[in-house]
Amino acid sequence: GQNIDQPTEMTATEGAIVQINCTYQTSGFNGLFWYQQHAGEAPTFLSYNVLDGLEEKGRFSSFLSRSKGYSYLLLKELQMKDSASYLCAVRDSNYQLIWGAGTKLIIKP
Amino acid sequence: GAVVSQHPSWVICKSGTSVKIECRSLDFQATTMFWYRQFPKQSLMLMATSNEGSKATYEQGVEKDKFLINHASLTLSTLTVTSAHPEDSSFYICSATGTSGDLYNEQFFGPGTRLTVL
Numbered sequence: 001g002q003n004i005d006q007p008t009e010m011t012a013t014e015g016a017i018v019q020i021n022c023t024y025q026t027s028g029f030n031g032l033f034w035y036q037q038h039a040g041e042a043p044t045f046l047s048y049n050v051l052d053g054l055e056e057k058g059r060f061s062s063f064l065s066r067s068k069g070y071s072y073l074l075l076k077e078l079q080m081k082d083s084a085s086y087l088c089a090v091r092d093s094n095y096q097l098i099w100g101a102g103t104k105l106i107i108k109p
Numbered sequence: 110g111a112v113v114s115q116h117p118s119w120v121i122c123k124s125g126t127s128v129k130i131e132c133r134s135l136d137f138q139a140t141t142m143f144w145y146r147q148f149p150k151q152s153l154m155l156m157a158t159s160n161e162g163s164k165a166t167y168e169q170g171v172e173k174d175k176f177l178i179n180h181a182s183l184t185l186s187t188l189t190v191t192s193a194h195p196e197d198s199s200f201y202i203c204s205a206t207g208t209s210g211d212l213y214n215e216q217f218f219g220p221g222t223r224l225t226v227l
Contacts, residue, residue: 033215042202042218043153087152097143097216101152 002026004100006088011106012078020073020086020103028093034062034073035087037102043087046073075105083107112136113205115219122193123227130188130222132203138183139205143216144176147200159186193226200224 003025012018024032031050035043049055049064049071061074073086088100112135122128132142141160145153157173159165159180167173177189186205190197200223204216 040200040223042221044218045215048215096158097155099153099155 002092002098004088004090004098006086006100006103008101009104009106011108012075014078014080014107014109016078017074017076018078018105020075020088020105022071022073022088022100024069024071024088024090024098024100026090026092026098029066030091030093030095032062032064032071033089033091033097034060034071035089037085037087039084046086078107080107080109111207111215111217113139113203113217113219115203115222117222118220119223119225121225121227124194125192127189127191128193128224130190130201130203130224132186132188132205132219134184134205134207134217137205137207139186139207140183141206142180142186143204144178144186144188145202145204147202147221153202156188190224193224195226198224198226 006022033048034046036046037043047062049062052064054063059076064071085102085104087102089097091097114133116131143158144156146156147153155168156171157165157167157178159178161180161183165178175191180186200221202221204218206216
């Protein structure tokens with residue numbers, strides 16, 4: 001079966017750095033996505049990785065290792081507004097998005 | 110660019126009635142639209158995938174006669190929840206992809222519709 005694993009919840013301090021891991025087992029691979037979702041709102045796109053390596057976009061970076069079936073989202077200089085759920089999703093061979101359950105990130109002052 | 114709207118943003122209805130939710134791509138042509146459902150504190154659950162002009166593909170366990178999907182144009186898809194019951198109360202979100210480049214690589218999400226069935 002297809003499976004996306006990510007931690008259920010993480011806590012970090014304002015101004016610090018946090019890394020959210022995602023491991024996946026899917027039927028084929030056509031890219032990995034990270035989305036941010038605030039409570040009661042729809043997800044918003046953060047990043048897309050299809051090749052191995054690090055993609056940096058401002059305070060957020062995303063890393064992919066296809067051979068290990070592994071990705072992480074790195075958030076730097078954390079702000080209170082970064083408190084949200086972070087969803088990892090993999091596009092499989094049928095171009096379907098397989099979603100992880102999301103990681104709830106709690107930022108403390 | 111790549112904006113997706115949903116209407117209504119929230120709806121309360123009586124058990125047994127039908128509710129229609131619209132999903133529109135405002136500034137691009139959406140060849141594929143997706144309908145998701147999300148219960149509190151849970152992840153997105155894909156209900157169905159629809160391509161313009163063809164029948165929707167439903168995920169296992171989703172009743173196609175209860176959740177009617179129409180994707181009649183490249184900018185509009187509708188989801189009708191027929192004979193709604195309290196257990197259908199949820200957050201319904203649509204997303205859309207375009208034909209090439211960034212529009213194809215990313216799913217652009219609508220703001221969601223919160224349905225409450227009394």
